[in-house]
Amino acid sequence: MKLSVVIVNYNVKYYVEQCLKSLQRSLATVDAEVFVMDNHSRDGSVDYLASRFPWVKIVRLNHNLGFAKANNKAITMSHGEYVLLLNPDTVLSETLIPRVLSFMDTHPRAGASGVWMMDASGENAKESRRGIPTPMTSFYKLSGLCSCFPHHPRIGKYYMCAHPWDQAEQIEIVSGAFCMLRRRALEDVGLLDEDFFMYGEDIDLSYRILKAGWENWYLPYKMLHYKGESTEKSSFRYVHVFYEAMLIFYRKHFRHFNILVNIPVQTAICVKAFQALVSMQLHKMRKSLGFVTPSVRRDPLFVAFVSASSQSVCEDIITFNGLNAEVHVVSQWNEVQKIVSDILMSHLSPLYIVFDTQQCSYQKVFDLVNSQPSQCLVGWLDADAQLIITSKDVFTSDSAHT
Structure with missing residues (x-):
């Protein structure tokens, strides 16, 4: 095999x-x-x-x-x-x-x-290729220098952003x-x-x-x-497990380093964990008090590209969930490219482009959104499962609940 x-x-x-x-x-x-x-x-x-x-x-x-x-x-x-x-x-x-x-x-x-x-x-996704988190590489990452100089061959080595x-x-x-x-x-x-x-x-x-x-x-x-949809990041357990893993790796592979190097790096990991926990709790508090960002207040637009056979399923999901959406029945990929280009020029975020999995090539979708990054979010229509799925939500139809 x-x-x-x-x-x-x-x-x-x-x-x-x-x-x-x-x-x-x-x-x-x-x-x-x-x-x-x-x-x-x-x-x-x-x-x-x-x-x-x-x-x-x-x-x-x-x-x-x-x-x-x-x-x-x-x-x-x-x-x-x-x-x-x-x-x-x-x-x-x-x-x-x-x-x-x-x-x-x-x-x-x-x-x-x-x-x-x-x-x-x-x-x-920067984590597609990374450098070994040696003491110095970890210091550059935890101190924020890596973010300030992402293309520097040494300071930005953690994410290797200088590479094509x-x-x-x-x-x-x-x-x-x-x-x-x-x-x-x-x-x-x-x-x-x-x-x-x-x-x-x-x-x-x-x-x-x-x-x-x-x-x-x-x-x-x-x-x-989707980067993390498979984990719950808004909990103390997440913060604990994530930063504990950093400490386990560091102690396993770099315990032999001088104490003058070990203590600052391990302290920095603990400080970052504490900062992440405080930030998470403040966000929860703001949300519970009704303070939300403007992007959350705006009703996102869902633009769906579907085949004729999937149209009714897509419209049922949109109606059942009260989505602000428009549906385009298309048969050629160049139609999709033209409509997407026009929408991106005229519409402000948040915007979801939903592709019919029965009709679209995944490779073509990846190339399209990667050519114009950060202008929209990808979603998928699965007519067989009767759902629209995005990085944040899963929308089902009325018939899927019966």
Whole structure:
């Protein structure tokens, strides 16, 4: 078997559904198996997904084991020459996986590879390629200098912003949102470190792969990552787990550094965690008191491009949810491009462009929104599931509730 794909789910069944539908297209010519490891979800994920994707191996876990342990369980059950760790809040292009596998086949020292990730607004996701968070790199990141000088080869190394996006190159850290791994490399360095519950395990694994003499690569093939829809970021638990992972990595790999270096970096991590927690609580307080930003007050416009067969489903969803929307029935991609161009010139944000998954090519959508980033947000119409899904919301129809 060529490939084993592992997706860890926790209460995001609709996002997993869209991920699997795009994955199915990308795997059309690949001998593969797919695992969905359900971390004790309470939204009916297992039954919902099992009834719609009988070709997927869905494993129901009795407890929330975290990202690393759930992935490791699937890896030990899998048989592929390669293992792909894939976040549930991702959407892949039709040719993405075959192109990545082709690269891995022709580069035998490539232990892991990642790809060009975009967020829902078409912006390039900086975490697509990163540098090892050494003490100095961590200092530049935590102090804010990395943000001030993103293209500096040393100060901005954490996100490697000085490097071109359209060229394949060796990098240091591959994101766990899409991490293609050679099984022989995994056998050499070991599985994910289960001390990391949800964050940092990709950094740790990437670093171990490099230390063992393998290569990590960035490949310029586009995909969409909603970036965090699969996790709840507005809780103390998130802040605790995220910054604890930073401390675990630092203590594991850089404990030998001089105390004059260790103490400032570890203190900075704790300070950043405290600042994040305070900021989160202030935001909750403002929201509870009714103070909202102007962008929240404005009613977003949803512009949907659908086929004739999907039109009635789309209109039902719009009516049921009271959305401010316009629907365009199109048959040619150049029609979509022209209308989108006209709308972007005349409409202020917030704006959602909704694409019919039965009609549109994922690759064409990615290229379109990436060519005009931050001007709109991508959404998908899934007529079969009777829903419109965006990075923030899932809208269903009246019939979906009956």
